[in-house]
Amino acid sequence: MLEQSFEALKTYDWGVDRHVLDPIDEAVVKTRNDAAARKELESQLLAVLQSNAPRDAKDFVCRQLRTMGTAASVPALEQLLANAELSHMARYALERIPEPQAGQALERQLAKLNGQLKIGVISSLGTRGQGVRLLRPLLRDSDEAVARAAAIALGRIASADANKALGSARPRPALAVVLADASMACAEKLLAAGHAKEAKATYQRLLKNNPPELVRLAAERGLKACPTA
């Protein structure tokens, strides 16, 4: 059954009965504790990903690799990050593969991509909680959408370094609210981690710059949450 399913996958396209791939779905779950079987399964999936199979087939493979892909899948997925049709599905897998190689692949491709594909990679780095050093300069990117994405990602990472990066960003009126929002996300996380001083300084910094009304109210609320001592 599994063999037939892989055969069907080679030409799988929208409109084909989705149940032809059920054996692969089942194999992914059943091989959880069988490293050799998992390795073989991953290898078969990667063969399809690197073939001329239809987009839908590769979409299916990326979904499986999200669930069970390892560092072995990273090179093939990394290659797809620059592919407009498959970049998202490559991230769909890479974002959830816990091995560091997945994050390194995203970092490597960040400088090589532009526009929407770059924004996608920025988003995935934010989700994985890494890449502050690379995201920081993007706050000055001439593409406002890229700069905005970097700010959101840094707010998602919300580490002390991310907070510093946001705090040192050049004022940019169109991004004022997003930058402030990301800074407040950092402040909340820092406060929750016991770094009240840094959180307080962040809110005070935001309030100093005559922020928009909504930001001012939010920052005042955050400041109130910081211990007074």
Add this chain to the structure above:
Amino acid sequence: MDEKKLLPAPIKTTRREFIKAAGLASTVLALPTFIPASALGRDGAIAPSERIRVGGIGLGNQGGSDFGGFLGRAEVQYLAVCDVRKNVRDAKKAQVDERYKNKDCAAYNDFRELLARTDIDAVHVATPDHWHALIVTEACRHGKDVFCQKPETLTLREGPPMVEYARRYGRVVSGGSQRVLEDYRGTVDMCWSGKLGQVLAINVQTNNLSHACNLPPEPVPEGFDWEMWLGPAPWAPFNAKRCDGNFSTVENSWRSYWDYSGGEITDWGAHHFGGATFAVDVRELQPQEVIYHAPEGTQRAFLEFVYPNGIRITHCKPGKANLEVDSNESVTRAPKPVPGYKGKGGIIGDFLYCVRTREKPFRDIELAVNTMSLCHLGTIAYHLQRSLKWDAAKQTFPGDTEANRFTDRARRQPWQL
């Protein structure tokens, strides 16, 4: 380098504690410095300038029902409609214009344009589930109060930002299950009255999970912005059944498909689990464990959610009915007052009342997120066919890299949460 490791330990304050410290978890949300004139009602007729100014995003099916619920309210001034289907938004605009006898209602394809308006106080959202978290957080960032249809989240990871944004910006954010209070009131009253003694467990019944969609391509209808409908979901060709908003979860609506919905366990689960958690009074908690039971023979698997206080919620336990309660009647329990809607007019009235008073609504987003997390934990346990441990404070499956992969999904560019 993993920047998270740069954060010095130890963690002294949880996010929940931060919210409490900020005074944000009290029953009254922080007041804005100004109360919009539109939110100050008076006796008798309400002048348009004093009504709550509302916009609607996602207006088909359930969104259409919510639209009617808001438009019909005297304290609402409906200003704008948004839908990616031109025929839907044109029809809704016409209804608004007809009500007010003018042509003033604005119609948008892109929700960001509606949210950018500074003259709108509140929005109701009834898009497919894959859009909810993005729109709710963006609405909060623009200072809007939000009524968001259930299921409020599509993944576990979407819940905390929705709560954080609501609290950060002092917004009233209500989930949209009217059934939690209205359908299960009898069970809730029995539990809260003390008549059942010590409540031990409650069962929930729902049917199928969502699944993959592989429908064939069809031409995109004129006036249908398919790219915007898909938004953060994986790209797929248009098919009318893929995006139909009817309430079925079997193959002919977006509610059937994994990319847009959890299927019945989240779609009806939002109601049933919402009612169950209300009845056994664990709305403010998330489970710490999900036990996967796989009986021998042909009986289907079922789940048992274990709460930190020992309460158990089962899903599809054989021989149990929906919202059937197990209790120890020999233990005496004092009655507790049952919380309900504030204001008049059901869950929408509750939301509008809270927009005026800045109180927390009945289905405050944090309670809604807790219910949805229960549904998502169940979905993951069924997918993996095994039991799971859940750390609600850290929003993670401790030491379980396989399950942790399921807490979220990458969003299609340029959408970012």
